[in-house]
Every structure is written in C-alpha cells, then in structure tokens.
Amino acid sequence: MNTQSKFKMTAKVIMTLILISGTVFTLRAQFNFPNEPNEKTAVINYLGYQDQMLLFYVQYENNNASKFFVTIRQEDGTTIFQDAFSDKKFEKRFRVPIQDSHKLTFTISDRKSNYTQAFEIKASSRVVEDISVHEIDQK
Numbered sequence: 380m381n382t383q384s385k386f387k388m389t390a391k392v393i394m395t396l397i398l399i400s401g402t403v404f405t406l407r408a409q410f411n412f413p414n415e416p417n418e419k420t421a422v423i424n425y426l427g428y429q430d431q432m433l434l435f436y437v438q439y440e441n442n443n444a445s446k447f448f449v450t451i452r453q454e455d456g457t458t459i460f461q462d463a464f465s466d467k468k469f470e471k472r473f474r475v476p477i478q479d480s481h482k483l484t485f486t487i488s489d490r491k492s493n494y495t496q497a498f499e500i501k502a503s504s505r506v507v508e509d510i511s512v513h514e515i516d517q518k
Contacts, residue, residue: 421487421496432474433502439469439487447489451475454482477502 420441426434441447444467451460451473459475475483481502488495 421498423485423498423500425500426472428477429474431477433477435473435475435485435500437469437471437473437485437487439466441465441467441469441489443492445489445491447487447494450484450486450488452484452486459483477504 421437421439423438424436426436428434437449439447439449441464444465446463446465447469448461448463449469449471450458452458460473483500483502485498485500486495487497
C-alpha cells in the first residue's frame with residue numbers, strides 16, 4: 380500500500396468519525412435532555428436556629444418546569460416532609476424541630492428526568508459552661 384492510499388484511507392476514517400460525532404451532538408441538542416446526571420442544580424443553606432427549630436433555605440433550578448419532589452427524612456427513615464412542586468425557580472424555607480434533627484436527609488428528585496440530589500445534614504448541640512473564680516478583696 381503506497382503512502383497516498385494510506386493518506387486517503389486515514390482521511391476517510393477521520394471524516395466518518397466527524398460525521399458520526401456531529402450526528403450524535405445534533406440529536407442530543409434536538410431532544411433537549413433535561414438535566415445531566417452530574418449537573419447539580421439544588422442548594423441547601425442553613426439559616427440558623429429559632430424557636431426550637433432549625434431553619435433551612437432550599438433552592439432548585441428546574442429549567443424544564445417538570446414536577447419534582449422535596450423530601451425530608453429523619454435518621455431512622457421517617458418522612459418529616461414530602462411535597463411535589465413544579466416551579467422553574469424553586470425557593471423555600473423549611474423549619475425543622477430540633478428534637479427530630481440529629482441527622483436529616485433532604486432529597487430533591489424528578490422522576491421524569493431521572494434526577495436525584497440528596498443532602499445529609501448532621502446537627503449536634505453542646506453545652507458549654509464557662510466558670511470563672513475571682514478573689515474578692517475583703518477589707
């Protein structure tokens with residue numbers, strides 16, 4: 380096989396690969412797949428503690444406005460909260476009783492797009508006693 384034939388064969392293989400990959404990317408764009416499996420669009424922030432409750436702020440970018448679920452579970456698997464939403468830009472504050480919140484799991488799932496993102500929250504409280512002893516000058 381001469382050099383010119385090898386060059387033509389290599390050029391054909393490269394062109395075929397380019398056409399195949401272009402077709403795959405075009406199909407991907409046409410079908411507009413919702414969320415990539417590795418794309419994380421949910422954020423949970425701890426806001427603090429108020430009235431024996433832990434406060435959390437949950438945000439979720441639901442670009443295709445599909446129905447999704449927010450679930451909060453205790454360490455033993457008991458569901459504290461579960462509801463369905465379809466907001467495009469979901470923002471909600473959650474108040475969770477402190478006695479139920481040693482370990483919590485927040486899960487955001489969209490069954491249609493096969494999207495699930497979970498957050499584990501561990502809460503602990505400590506008592507700190509600060510005791511000081513001072514000598515009193517007695518006259």
